[in-house]
Amino acid sequence: MLTWLPAHGSANPCESGHSLPDPAMTFLPPNIPVPKELRVAEQDDALVVEWQDGHREVLPYAYLRGACPCAACKGHHRRIDVSSIEPKPGVFLVEHQAQGRYAVRLLWSDAHYTGIYTYAYLRSLCRCAECI
């Protein structure tokens, strides 16, 4: 029988805590996609989302702005049908700010900044052949 004996009372009590999961990974279940990078497309009229699973999503501003999920834009609709989003032409993205680890807030050139797009919603907006 093996008996473990602490060498000295001065042994670092924190040594045993190192098997905790990475705190960055504890907030999201693995099935919720997370973007690796959000950047503006070269043509400057779309947001490109590089997802951690390697998927690339290109979101034209007019479409993305039309898909704004805030209460003011959604009106009385309970949920947004992503297949029938009405584009809002003439706007461009001013800034994007991460909201915690699950969403991003988009600031638009028409001074609209209440839209918080969860990453799951952002991913659901992809209209590429693979995602439709």
Ligand SMILES: [Zn+2]
């Ligand atoms: Zn909105």
Ligand SMILES: [Zn+2]
């Ligand atoms: Zn896609």
